Amino acid sequence: MDIFKALTKIPRQVIFVVIALAVMSPLLIPIGLPVRVMPKSQQLFAAIDSLDPQSKPVLISIDFDPQSMPELYPMLIAILRHCFARDIKVIVMALWPQGPGLAEMALDVIPKEFNKEYGKDFAFLGYKFGVTAILLGMGDNIKNVFPVDYHGTPLDSIEITADLQNYDNLSLVITLSAGDPGWRAWLLYAQARYSARVGIGVTAVSAADVYPYVETGQVIGLLAGMKGASEYEILVHEHGYSEGKRTATQGMDAQSLGHLVIMVFIIIGNIGYFVMRRKK
Amino acid sequence: MNISLDPWIWLSALLTLAIFSFLFRDNILYQFAEHLFVGMSAGYLIAITWHNQMVPNLFEPLFIQGNLVYIIPLLFGLCYFARFIPKMGYLVRLPIAFLLGWGSGAIIPAIFQRDILKQTQGTLLVREAFLKWDTGLWAIIMLVGVISVLIYFFFSTERKGIMKPAANLGIIFLMLGFGASFGYTVMSRISLLIGRLQFLMGDWLGIIE
Numbered sequence: 299m300d301i302f303k304a305l306t307k308i309p310r311q312v313i314f315v316v317i318a319l320a321v322m323s324p325l326l327i328p329i330g331l332p333v334r335v336m337p338k339s340q341q342l343f344a345a346i347d348s349l350d351p352q353s354k355p356v357l358i359s360i361d362f363d364p365q366s367m368p369e370l371y372p373m374l375i376a377i378l379r380h381c382f383a384r385d386i387k388v389i390v391m392a393l394w395p396q397g398p399g400l401a402e403m404a405l406d407v408i409p410k411e412f413n414k415e416y417g418k419d420f421a422f423l424g425y426k427f428g429v430t431a432i433l434l435g436m437g438d439n440i441k442n443v444f445p446v447d448y449h450g451t452p453l454d455s456i457e458i459t460a461d462l463q464n465y466d467n468l469s470l471v472i473t474l475s476a477g478d479p480g481w482r483a484w485l486l487y488a489q490a491r492y493s494a495r496v497g498i499g500v501t502a503v504s505a506a507d508v509y510p511y512v513e514t515g516q517v518i519g520l521l522a523g524m525k526g527a528s529e530y531e532i533l534v535h536e537h538g539y540s541e542g543k544r545t546a547t548q549g550m551d552a553q554s555l556g557h558l559v560i561m562v563f564i565i566i567g568n569i570g571y572f573v574m575r576r577k578k
Numbered sequence: 579m580n581i582s583l584d585p586w587i588w589l590s591a592l593l594t595l596a597i598f599s600f601l602f603r604d605n606i607l608y609q610f611a612e613h614l615f616v617g618m619s620a621g622y623l624i625a626i627t628w629h630n631q632m633v634p635n636l637f638e639p640l641f642i643q644g645n646l647v648y649i650i651p652l653l654f655g656l657c658y659f660a661r662f663i664p665k666m667g668y669l670v671r672l673p674i675a676f677l678l679g680w681g682s683g684a685i686i687p688a689i690f691q692r693d694i695l696k697q698t699q700g701t702l703l704v705r706e707a708f709l710k711w712d713t714g715l716w717a718i719i720m721l722v723g724v725i726s727v728l729i730y731f732f733f734s735t736e737r738k739g740i741m742k743p744a745a746n747l748g749i750i751f752l753m754l755g756f757g758a759s760f761g762y763t764v765m766s767r768i769s770l771l772i773g774r775l776q777f778l779m780g781d782w783l784g785i786i787e
Contacts, residue, residue, distance in 0.1 A: 368773025502766035514700030524769035
């Protein structure tokens with residue numbers, strides 16, 4: 299068979315194996331390629347870093363499921379570490395039904411690293427169905443939407459939520475979003491209608507859609523995919539806030555090699571295609 | 579090497595491998611894992627909706643606290659089941675009409691604010707954008723991009739004269755946008771693969787930290 303024709307017909311199984319090897323090898327033997335922190339990640343970090351312990355709580359909404367964990371869960375961990383290291387109070391909630399499990403996983407571990415206490419330093423409101431009613435209702439009165447926390451305790455009897463009224467009582471809202479309901483709804487209701495300060499962490503697939511909103515200032519900062527998570531981990535580490543495990547940063551070598559292999563395959567396929575077309 | 583002894587990790591790892599087996603070709607292991615996932619997701623969603631939504635938001639206020647106003651949403655909800663009775667099928671229009679009316683009223687002004695007003699403001703060339711040369715340059719590029727793409731989607735006049743090169747420029751901006759989206763999509767998929775490999779090689783086999 300003509301070599302150029304063969305280039306356009308590489309079996310997909312071969313491509314999968316090569317990509318798998320390219321991704322696995324740097325996980326086994328890390329290369330340590332540098333990760334440059336992008337301005338949009340820096341902006342979100344700076345927004346949280348500018349808060350002090352007396353600030354109003356930060357609300358983190360877990361709007362993703364386990365399928366998006368590699369990209370969004372490291373963001374959650376890094377943001378929690380940043381907030382707790384600076385003694386900033388955190389309230390967590392979920393717009394996705396799978397969110398509570400992920401929140402519990404993180405809240406079981408990270409607060410202990412910083413000796414943080416439930417109710418005093420952080421609270422978990424749980425999951426609620428019906429995004430429009432929830433986000434509009436929170437603009438009016440959060441306690442009407444979440445009368446009790448995830449464990450069934452009334453918000454009035456929890457120290458950090460006792461005086462919570464609406465978005466005005468939050469320093470900023472951060473949504474870690476893998477789709478709908480997620481960042482679009484938070485921008486639509488919390489930001490556009492109630493002028494809440496919204497920061498966003500998204501899977502890389504959605505990142506290009508969020509950029510216009512960052513440019514206009516509707517979003518205070520953006521973490522895009524595993525790269526964004528890794529950038530935030532680096533910022534938290536460089537500022538001496540945590541020495542904890544950096545999962546996303548560990549994956550960045552593999553990410554770079556994976557991209558390189560895909561680029562090579564795209565170039566090979568195009569060479570084969572153009573040569574074959576010229577021969578015809 | 580420090581292989582996990584946790585049976586849940588093993589189950590999770592074996593199911594991951596079963597799903598990965600589809601990359602070779604469709605097979606019974608993949609189908610088993612896929613059906614298990616669909617069934618479990620549906621069951622989980624029903625359980626969480628019952629405990630998280632139906633009980634605290636309807637049954638407790640109505641049947642335990644005796645708040646009779648909650649009969650209205652209950653009846654509205656029950657109207658959805660009228661579909662199964664052909665003679666009463668028209669009742670389903672009531673909750674749908676309510677949702678459409680309420681939803682449109684809530685969403686349209688917010689979308690106008692989020693996507694039209696703010697985005698148009700963001701495209702305008704303001705003096706602050708030119709305080710630094712690079713932000714000024716990007717502001718001009720953004721304005722040119724928005725106008726040329728809008729011209730590309732303007733179908734009411736024939737593309738000739740200035741309209742033709744402007745629309746062609748719009749195509750270039752669109753292609754750049756599609757390229758960025760595709761690049762991000764590749765990045766996302768590779769991230770998912772990395773996540774699974776970190777689990778298989780770390781949590782399961784213990785050959786990475």
